[in-house]
Amino acid sequence: MHARTAKQDAIHAIERLPDDVPLDEIVYRLHVLSKVQQGVKDVDVHAL
Numbered sequence: 001m002h003a004r005t006a007k008q009d010a011i012h013a014i015e016r017l018p019d020d021v022p023l024d025e026i027v028y029r030l031h032v033l034s035k036v037q038q039g040v041k042d043v044d045v046h047a048l
Helices: 006-015 023-046
Strands: none
Touching (some): 006 023
16 A cells, blocks of 8 residues: 655645635645644554
């Protein structure tokens, strides 16, 4: 299985947004993506 990098995840998230999205919305979405990914990592670590 090939894990995507943080950069690839960010690019994918941005590409899914409309072209006229404001920059602050992009930053917010990337912030949320980061927090979700950190939460998943935390759950994975604590599940061991």
